[in-house]
Amino acid sequence: MKFTDRIYETAKPIWNQSHHHPFVQGIGHGTLDIDKFKFFMCQDYIYLIDYARLFALGSLKADRLDVMQTFAQMLHITLNEEMALHRAYAKRLGISESELTNTKPSPTTIAYSSYMLNIAQRGSIKELLAAVLPCAWSYYEIGKKLSEIPGAMEHEWYGEWVQMYQSPEFGEVASWQINLLNEFTTFSSEEEKNQLEEIFLNTSRFEYMFWDMSYQKAMWPLDEK
Ligand SMILES: Cc1ncc(CN)c(N)n1
Numbered sequence: 001m002k003f004t005d006r007i008y009e010t011a012k013p014i015w016n017q018s019h020h021h022p023f024v025q026g027i028g029h030g031t032l033d034i035d036k037f038k039f040f041m042c043q044d045y046i047y048l049i050d051y052a053r054l055f056a057l058g059s060l061k062a063d064r065l066d067v068m069q070t071f072a073q074m075l076h077i078t079l080n081e082e083m084a085l086h087r088a089y090a091k092r093l094g095i096s097e098s099e100l101t102n103t104k105p106s107p108t109t110i111a112y113s114s115y116m117l118n119i120a121q122r123g124s125i126k127e128l129l130a131a132v133l134p135c136a137w138s139y140y141e142i143g144k145k146l147s148e149i150p151g152a153m154e155h156e157w158y159g160e161w162v163q164m165y166q167s168p169e170f171g172e173v174a175s176w177q178i179n180l181l182n183e184f185t186t187f188s189s190e191e192e193k194n195q196l197e198e199i200f201l202n203t204s205r206f207e208y209m210f211w212d213m214s215y216q217k218a219m220w221p222l223d224e225k
Pocket residue numbers: 044047048082134135136139207210
């Protein structure tokens with residue numbers, strides 16, 4: 001059994017809950033409150049800035065030129081293609097680019113980005129891959145599932161989002177990461193595999209929390225006025 005098949009099976013209950021979350025279902029059925037989507041887009045934009053840094057770190061840590069190139073390509077796609085979707089949405093939603101970049105991160109965004117960056121800075125390239133993999137893989141899976149809902153790809157607000165994440169180009173990013181992680185873990189001990197699985201589960205949990213945070217538009221639970 002491939003290592004990624006094993007961790008996919010373990011994470012399935014978490015991924016199922018993400019898929020059935022009202023935020024995700026609201027995108028697919030076109031019923032999501034636009035203010036929640038706006039909140040998500042702003043938080044996701046600043047999340048992606050840190051997410052892109054992980055690919056830069058992957059390129060730095062790689063000891064093979066082809067792996068460096070792959071990480072560099074993923075960095076390019078995130079900064080110039082995925083984030084272009086957010087910039088285009090922001091324009092339509094009346095959010096300026098500086099407002100978008102200067103979004104104040106929510107506690108969940110801080111926790112998720114910090115966790116990933118910590119793993120990427122302190123850990124091995126395998127740990128870095130285990131941390132980023134749920135991001136591309138689960139979004140591709142969600143995009144594919146939502147694209148099967150009649151009208152989801154044509155929705156005036158959420159159609160472009162579904163189109164982007166179900167696209168073969170986005171699926172290729174997930175496949176790159178899956179193949180690399182399988183290759184790098186060929187000779188890993190059971191102990192190392194367990195550690196990598198735990199990282200994969202943690203970022204899968206953070207993915208669920210990100211949907212929920214967006215649905216609740218959850219910032220700090222404090223009144224500072
Ligand atoms: C929180 C989150 N996770 C994953 C992705 C897909 N790169 C994203 N845009 N945002």
